[in-house]
Amino acid sequence: MEQTFQSAYQEEKRRLDATIAEIDRQLQRLRSIEVYTGHDFTEQVLEAGREEKRQALAKSLPAPYFGRLDFQGGKDLEPRPLYIGKIGVDHAEIGEQPMVIDWRAPIASVFYSFTGGDEPAAYEAPEGIIEGMVYLKRNLVIRQQILERVSDTFDRSSDQPAVSDEFLVYRLGENKDNKLRDIVSTIQAEQDKIIRAAKNTALIIQGVAGSGKTTVALHRLAYLLYQYKEQITAEKMIIFAPNHMFLDYISNVLPELGVADIQQSTFADWALQLLGIELPVADASETLAYWFESAGGMPEVTDEAPGRFKGSIAFMNMVRACVESMENASVPEADFIPWEGAVLSRDTILHWFHEEYKPYPLAKRKERVMARIHRWIEMELKKSPSATVLKERKKKASQREKSYASKWPKYEPLMLYKMMFKAAKMQAGWPEEVLKPIPGGIMKSTQKDLKQNIIREEDLPALLYMHYLLNDITGEQRFDHIVIDEAQDFSPFQVAVLDLFVKGHSFTILGDLSQGIHAYRGVHVWEEMSSLYAPDQTAYFALTRSYRSTMEIIEFANRILEKGVKSDLLAVPVFRSGNPVRLIAYGNKGQQRAQELRKGMQKLSAGEYRTVAILTRTLQDAQALYERLRPDMPELHLIDGAKKVYEGGLSILPVYLSKGLEFDAVIVADADEQHYGASAWDAKLLYVGCTRALHELWLMHEGPLPDFLQNMNEDIAVAGW
Numbered sequence: 001m002e003q004t005f006q007s008a009y010q011e012e013k014r015r016l017d018a019t020i021a022e023i024d025r026q027l028q029r030l031r032s033i034e035v036y037t038g039h040d041f042t043e044q045v046l047e048a049g050r051e052e053k054r055q056a057l058a059k060s061l062p063a064p065y066f067g068r069l070d071f072q073g074g075k076d077l078e079p080r081p082l083y084i085g086k087i088g089v090d091h092a093e094i095g096e097q098p099m100v101i102d103w104r105a106p107i108a109s110v111f112y113s114f115t116g117g118d119e120p121a122a123y124e125a126p127e128g129i130i131e132g133m134v135y136l137k138r139n140l141v142i143r144q145q146i147l148e149r150v151s152d153t154f155d156r157s158s159d160q161p162a163v164s165d166e167f168l169v170y171r172l173g174e175n176k177d178n179k180l181r182d183i184v185s186t187i188q189a190e191q192d193k194i195i196r197a198a199k200n201t202a203l204i205i206q207g208v209a210g211s212g213k214t215t216v217a218l219h220r221l222a223y224l225l226y227q228y229k230e231q232i233t234a235e236k237m238i239i240f241a242p243n244h245m246f247l248d249y250i251s252n253v254l255p256e257l258g259v260a261d262i263q264q265s266t267f268a269d270w271a272l273q274l275l276g277i278e279l280p281v282a283d284a285s286e287t288l289a290y291w292f293e294s295a296g297g298m299p300e301v302t303d304e305a306p307g308r309f310k311g312s313i314a315f316m317n318m319v320r321a322c323v324e325s326m327e328n329a330s331v332p333e334a335d336f337i338p339w340e341g342a343v344l345s346r347d348t349i350l351h352w353f354h355e356e357y358k359p360y361p362l363a364k365r366k367e368r369v370m371a372r373i374h375r376w377i378e379m380e381l382k383k384s385p386s387a388t389v390l391k392e393r394k395k396k397a398s399q400r401e402k403s404y405a406s407k408w409p410k411y412e413p414l415m416l417y418k419m420m421f422k423a424a425k426m427q428a429g430w431p432e433e434v435l436k437p438i439p440g441g442i443m444k445s446t447q448k449d450l451k452q453n454i455i456r457e458e459d460l461p462a463l464l465y466m467h468y469l470l471n472d473i474t475g476e477q478r479f480d481h482i483v484i485d486e487a488q489d490f491s492p493f494q495v496a497v498l499d500l501f502v503k504g505h506s507f508t509i510l511g512d513l514s515q516g517i518h519a520y521r522g523v524h525v526w527e528e529m530s531s532l533y534a535p536d537q538t539a540y541f542a543l544t545r546s547y548r549s550t551m552e553i554i555e556f557a558n559r560i561l562e563k564g565v566k567s568d569l570l571a572v573p574v575f576r577s578g579n580p581v582r583l584i585a586y587g588n589k590g591q592q593r594a595q596e597l598r599k600g601m602q603k604l605s606a607g608e609y610r611t612v613a614i615l616t617r618t619l620q621d622a623q624a625l626y627e628r629l630r631p632d633m634p635e636l637h638l639i640d641g642a643k644k645v646y647e648g649g650l651s652i653l654p655v656y657l658s659k660g661l662e663f664d665a666v667i668v669a670d671a672d673e674q675h676y677g678a679s680a681w682d683a684k685l686l687y688v689g690c691t692r693a694l695h696e697l698w699l700m701h702e703g704p705l706p707d708f709l710q711n712m713n714e715d716i717a718v719a720g721w
């Protein structure tokens with residue numbers, strides 16, 4: 001065995017040395033060509049191509065590839081070793097197979113989709129489906145040109161050929177720093193299917209915590225840019241994530257994959273910028289405090305919660321009806337009379353507005369009609385009997401034209417939205433039947449907000465929709481692709497409105513209903529989103545394997561889902577065993593709480609763990625504990641909603657802000673009945689908290705644990721330090 005390994009290592013070392021020498025040779029050759037700075041277009045294009053190649057070669061030099069696949073496909077007479085890397089490198093000789101194949105190339109899909117067995121593997125080449133046999137799948141760790149590890153995931157010549165998780169487990173066992181990483185070397189078959197799914201589909205991905213949703217979505221962007229390079233550009237792709245800290249946390253993955261310039265934003269920031277509204281969105285902490293910090297647990301969520309109501313398709317329809325009724329009431333009541341004796345009848349203007357310019361959006365239509373009126377005036381002026389009369393008429397007409405235009409309503413979303421909620425306007429011809437279903441409480445609170453120029457996040461879909469109806473969005477302004485992360489917190493109206501801003505329903509929508517702790521505004525079932533599309537416009541994927549945590553942590557979290565959330569969306573762990581979860585009762589005196597948490601954190605961070613977090617039930621708790629712990633732990637970071645950068649190291653944060661992040665070790669500060677009640681929502685909060693841990697999870701409590709944490713099997717959880 002050792003001998004086989006040694007010979008494999010030697011073989012790969014030779015191949016690596018040869019590859020590096022060849023890449024270096026190509027790079028030196030390109031660098032020796034003088035950079036063209038002249039004005040000849042053809043030369044400029046050639047120079048751009050050379051520069052792109054120089055950069056690609058330089059980037060691939062430290063670690064040209066990470067995998068090898070021995071594949072006999074199509075007309076091959078014997079298996080060919082294919083080396084797969086982040087960047088493809090062509091052979092210097094024309095006609096030779098590439099030295100390194102880009103991980104996104106069709107043939108590389110076999111490296112990911114092959115799951116063992118004697119059946120032929122297949123991939124979709126431009127010329128059709130190519131079938132073949134896999135003989136070897138090998139993972140290689142290369143750092144700074146040094147071959148560090150050779151690991152065979154599948155070898156048909158071995159006694160029991162089966163695909164092993166050994167290399168994946170090795171990778172998952174590594175500690176994490178403050179940024180999410182790429183996973184090109186260990187993408188799993190079910191993830192690869194999502195990454196390579198067709199562009200013009202609204203993909204909805206339900207994935208358990210730690211199943212790689214965020215990571216997969218980012219790899220999908222890199223894949224789309226490679227596969228559809230003639231049709232799409234990075235600048236026209238956007239990722240929506242819940243907050244700036246999360247965007248910072250994921251900010252390394254795309255550059256690692258060689259992708260730049262993809263837009264990344266929160267929905268609110270993007271919407272406000274597009275609308276040209278300079279007001280900030282109201283601080284969400286009031287809303288969060290209402291739902292997360294209420295003394296008696298979370299208030300009941302109904303469809304009349306402001307976020308649920310204003311996020312519904314019913315509300316979208318109301319907004320449309322309002323804009324339509326505005327259209328009918330648009331044209332000023334009277335005829336247009338530029339001077340006594342000349343009349344442009346209202347009927348003619350109505351005809352222009354409602355018939356001739358119907359294809360244009362409202363704001364454009366108004367512009368067109370006013371321009372037409374202007375042309376009509378000019379024609380009429382030509383009929384003037386004398387220069388003096390002409391002068392007089394010109395002056396009058398210009399004043400009356402301005403005054404007529406001012407009677408025309410302003411087509412501006414915020415103003416229209418305010419009108420929609422203004423009771424007085426309703427009586428003055430606003431379609432009452434449309435507005436009647438707005439629940440009284442929402443009507444009142446929105447009127448109050450708008451009077452004070454306060455816009456909340458849940459108002460944004462309506463404002464965007466109004467913007468769309470008034471101005472339309474041209475093909476040029478549309479995105480090529482949109483990614484929505486943590487989509488369970490998005491509303492159907494948000495997605496429906498974003499659909500107007502993207503070409504071909506090209507979406508990656510990913511989330512986890514079990515982590516739906518913002519259910520007062522998000523979806524409760526995925527059908528709320530998939531029903532927006534015809535069946536052939538959407539596809540649904542479920543990811544059930546969880547890669548983040550050890551088996552013990554995943555099993556522990558599964559029990560919370562089963563018993564507390566009553567969900568069957570359970571996670572399947574990768575075979576990576578660690579320590580059992582610890583359930584630790586605080587010492588007798590309540591004031592020892594801070595000391596014991598400090599002790600816990602110090603124990604966990606003394607070893608190899610680089611990121612350790614304390615998760616509290618509320619922000620207030622996190623702030624108070626931070627103040628107590630900081631004097632002895634100056635390296636501790638407090639994460640509140642306003643934080644823009646995730647620094648890693650030691651953190652303290654409320655559990656609801658931990659969504660999307662991960663830490664080597666997690667301490668849940670108050671996992672008792674008093675802090676987490678019996679509701680499914682409390683269980684979801686704890687589920688989110690527990691699933692943040694990669695290697696170690698401790699739950700501290702004072703008094704009894706909630707029901708759903710009791711009677712855990714000893715293999716999964718043990719009591720005490």
Ligand SMILES: Nc1ncnc2c1ncn2[C@@H]1O[C@H](COP(=O)(O)OP(=O)(O)OP(=O)(O)O)[C@@H](O)[C@H]1O
Pocket residue numbers: 168171172181182183186187188191207208209210211212213214215216512515547548659660661662691
């Ligand atoms: N195929 C894989 N190979 C190696 N690591 C993986 C793989 N898939 C996921 N991971 C790792 O699992 C962890 C979880 O990934 P990610 O954050 O993308 O999951 P998620 O489904 O978005 O999680 P959550 O919903 O819990 O926030 C990350 O550390 C990621 O690197």
